[in-house]
Amino acid sequence: MVNGITELAMMKSDVLSGMDPVRLCTNYRVNGRTIDRLPYDIADAEPIFQDLPGWGALDGDTIPDALERYIRHIEEAVRVPIRLVSTGPDRRQTLERRSPVAAI
Secondary structure: EOEEEEOOOEOOOOOOOOOOOEEEEEEEEEEEEOOOOOOOOOOOOEEEEEEEOOOOOOOOOOOOOOHHHHHHHHHHOOOEEEEEEEEEOOOHHHEEEEOOOHOO
């Protein structure tokens, strides 16, 4: 749990559609050291990315496997389940999901 947060919502997954790969910043390199937090002074911080497979167009009703893997990767990193996922601009394109991370 991060600061008492028990669930997250992930919006704008449709904006990432068609990108391949999708990049996640997992760490930063500062003065030759790798750190896992955004440094206070980011002028000398170099982001370290992990590339994940992208997903195609979203239909709004389902979460493609590649997007599900992306979501799980984020959940494992922050140790908080992502319960809601927006797959488009319409309110009906917000999906509720059950996460295996919920047990963490």
